[in-house]
Amino acid sequence: MNEEIIIAGFGGQGVLSLGKILAYSGIMEDLEVSWFPSYGPEMRGGTANVTVILSNERISSPVLNVYDTAIVFNQQSLDKFEPKVKPGGLLLYDPNGITRHPERKDIDIYQIDATKEGAALGSTKVLNMVALGAYLKLKPIVKLENVHKGLLKSLPERHHHLIPLNEKAIGVGMEKVKLIHKAEHVNAK
Amino acid sequence: MGEILLMKGNEALAEAIIRAGVDGYFGYPITPQSEVMEYLAAAKPEERTGMVLLQAESELAAINMLYGAGATGKKAITSSSSPGISLMQEGISYIAGAEIPVVVVNVVRGGPGLGTIQPAQSDYFQATKGGGHGDYHLLVLAPNSVQEMSDFVPLAFDLAFKYRNPVMILSDGLIGQMMEKVELFEPIPRWTDEYIREHHGNWATIGKTPDRERNIITSLDLVPERMEKHNMHLKEKYEQMEREEVRFEEIQTEDAEYLFVAYGSSSRIAMKAIKLARAEGIKVGLLRPITLYPFPKKRLRELADQVKGMLSVELSLGQMVEDVKLSVECRIPVEHYGRVGGMIPTPEEVVEALKTKIINR
Known part of the structure; x- marks a missing residue:
């Protein structure tokens, strides 16, 4: 197993913490993990992104050009990373604010209305966990019990009372993820 | 653990x-x-x-x-x-x-x-x-x-x-x-003053006792004969480092026909480039210097008898490549590939550079 993921959106949408929780869950699953963020000017008000790799083997480059999965939360990130998904790979996006939808035919495309579902749960802050749920439904590479351990490890103790809400959000994401397009020529590994 | x-x-x-x-x-x-x-x-x-x-x-x-x-x-x-x-x-x-x-x-x-x-x-x-x-x-x-x-x-x-x-x-x-x-490694206790006195008391400024001369720390010596002696003493230290402290890692060099030389973050990118290149049938390996000084000259010279060319991959305009060239003494082609200004080369770019600069040169 070697899963190469890019997660991208606006700063403040929880992109980096989604990556961190996924990486920590991977550690709990005994996988090798890496997490490399964009840092600097784009973090301060622009788009943020993070490359997360989970693998059975020692991880080589933490920086990549193409990805097995892209999870995107805004138009800029969709425009930038749709072409970077490997043929047969997965593109998961939040349609909130999207005017130009993805067009590729050789990848799996799914939507998750994470912003809307997060708001319905009472906190837009959990939109990243809604997306995590949607992703894990499609690619169950880590068990939910390990995601729980990952949340415990990655959130500071003062935020542990929010774990049940985060896990509820993961459940909502699993339930609400919607297929838009199935890859026509599946040659995924 | x-x-x-x-x-x-x-x-x-x-x-x-x-x-x-x-x-x-x-x-x-x-x-x-x-x-x-x-x-x-x-x-x-x-x-x-x-x-x-x-x-x-x-x-x-x-x-x-x-x-x-x-x-x-x-x-x-x-x-x-x-x-x-x-x-x-x-x-x-x-x-x-x-x-x-x-x-x-x-x-x-x-x-x-x-x-x-x-x-x-x-x-x-x-x-x-x-x-x-x-x-x-x-x-x-x-x-x-x-x-x-x-x-x-x-x-x-x-x-x-x-x-x-x-x-x-x-x-x-x-x-x-x-x-x-x-x-994380198990914590190592800080040295006590007694430990420092015992192990480093011959040079460190820990307070003069009546039983010995003062320890003086300085980089200044105006007497040429003494300064030259000091310089030669430093040289001996560097030579000892070159004999005893060279550290490096090799990845898939056993059957390599070409070699990436890369350290730090570039070596990670080179590791991915090896996977991509080998999937195309190109036998390439990596020598990763862990100590940049002393540099693994001897091992590179040995590998120069085995591989057909080396590509130094660095996030620079070409710096370590000079040490690689000195090490192999012009026996085989050595080229540099790098991105700068904060740009990071993709593994695909590195494979392409290996082809254009070394294999099909």
Whole structure:
């Protein structure tokens, strides 16, 4: 197993913490993990992104050009990373604010209305966990019990009372993820 | 097995500083290594081990605090990024001349000047060829993972005290900012004054007792005969390092027909490039220098008899490539590939460069 993921959106949408929780869950699953963020000017008000790799083997480059999965939360990130998904790979996006939808035919495309579902749960802050749920439904590479351990490890103790809400959000994401397009020529590994 | 955590390279370095029994950290914040001091401040080392954590008024002050602390036989360390390390060069030269064991960490960003805050490896010359004035070398360690950001701190102090020479950990923005699994080592207690007196009392300024001469720490000697002797003594140390401290890692070199030479973050990209190239049937391996000074010259010379060409992959315009060329003595083609200004080459680009610059040259 070697899963190469890019997660991208606006700063403040929880992109980096989604990556961190996924990486920590991977550690709990005994996988090798890496997490490399964009840092600097784009973090301060622009788009943020993070490359997360989970693998059975020692991880080589933490920086990549193409990805097995892209999870995107805004138009800029969709425009930038749709072409970077490997043929047969997965593109998961939040349609909130999207005017130009993805067009590729050789990848799996799914939507998750994470912003809307997060708001319905009472906190837009959990939109990243809604997306995590949607992703894990499609690619169950880590068990939910390990995601729980990952949340415990990655959130500071003062935020542990929010774990049940985060896990509820993961459940909502699993339930609400919607297929838009199935890859026509599946040659995924 | 120790505790396994997910940490940034900079955070792992900071935690390792406390665990390595360091007596003093002196520094001044700069991106992309600011997490080091942030982490140290939050971790309260003054309560955990009694370590001094001090934000100096400038990098010049910080390096001279290291001079003073190191001169007493204490373990002292600083970290900074490229422009800050340039400011420290005068102090580093004095420290090398005065033979004080200290550790300096450079989390490199792009230059020259203020440059960029993004990763680069453009300080190779500065780290390995002097940087400050005078005939001297730092012993330079190049971590390529978060684990090594932790492990190299106690190693750097061992080497610094073995040779009474400043050791540099040459990292970069990529290794500093990325998170990976790290297994932390068991804390090493700080040295007691008795320990320092016993092991370093022959040189450190720990207070004169009636039974011995004063220990004098200086880099100044106006008598040419004595100064030349001192220079030759430093040379002997560097020669001993070249004999005993060369460290490197080889990946898939057994059957390699071509070789990447890359350190730090570039070596990670080269590892991925090996997978891509081998999937196309190109037999390429990697030699990763772990010590940049002393450089693995001997092994590269041996590999020059096996492979048809070498590509030095660096986030620079071509610095380490000069040492690779000197090592192989023109026996085979050696070329350089790199991106600069904070750009990071993709593994695909590296494979392409191998084809155009070496295989189909």
